[in-house]
Amino acid sequence: MPDLDMKTRVLDGVAIAGEIKAEVAREVVAAREAGYTPGLAVVLVGDVPASQIYVRSKVKTCGELGIYSEMHTPDASVTTEELLELIASLNARDEIDGILIQLPLPKHVDTERLLEAVVPEKDVDGFHPINAGRLLSGAPDAQVLAPCTPAGIMEVLRRSDIPVSGKRAVVIGRSNIVGKPIAAMLINASATVTVCHSRTQGLAEIAREADILVAAIGRAGFVTPEMVKPGATLIDVGINRLTDAAEVEKFFPNNEARREGFLKRGSTVIGDIDPAAFALSGAYTPVPGGVGALTIAMLMSNTVKAAKMRRSGK
């Protein structure tokens, strides 16, 4: 029987990101006192509007925290070879501690080759196979550059005192950016983890076993109330844009604020979890304002970590 008196906690990603950024700012002060300024190079290819927004936000946050940053914005027609030359030059510069290649890249660019061209010690996105391998092998946190969104999820759980050890976690989604790394992190934190995806049979039944359910499948409202164990922690990684008024009404019935926002902007954002499922949960990350907010904070944290690790030879 569900506990009808159970209170649902909203896990405020913006507040947690604020705490992390304040900690990073203090570390930057310490780095400067020690004689160096952590530096991030951001590579943005072409003119994808969402990527432009994310990159602008990354550069702005660097400025706020005292991290040096520079942007490289080759045209969408750039070749893989030209990008490899750019990465090689950034790899070689001492004042650059982190290199970030904003994804997605244009179709003609060889994304794998580029991600592997970043030297692992400057791979602040944690996408290089060496860093993925370190994460998988359970190397200590302080020695791993881990992908930012999953690292942010672990911070949300830790800072919200949500126990992970011994719990059942289900991850829906198997991307290299979120699904696989968050599964590895949850295993490293001693959870029992199941990874589901679009071909999983009996997904609802598996999801209902989860104490911690991570939805990262990229489908609006995919996780319905029937898939949720009452009291579970729901982590919503999806960012999907609804542009159809009927869909907005379906997912946000009688929600005046959503309706108004939708009419003003012509769209509204929803995660991979149907908001109706949140009421059943013990705690959940909202969209927007949940996990997404952590991505940039963890990038800042990784940049300072990379700067420290490189200088200490780790």
Ligand SMILES: Nc1nc2c(c(=O)[nH]1)N[C@@H](CN(C=O)c1ccc(C(=O)N[C@@H](CCC(=O)O)C(=O)O)cc1)CN2
């Ligand atoms: N090189 C990388 N590319 C991409 C990454 C990444 O981590 N590294 N992740 C995403 C995009 N991304 C950062 O780059 C990112 C996504 C979402 C947010 C965020 O703050 N989301 C808000 C909602 C925003 C909205 O309303 O659209 C939230 O969830 O509250 C920040 C960064 C793909 N590419």
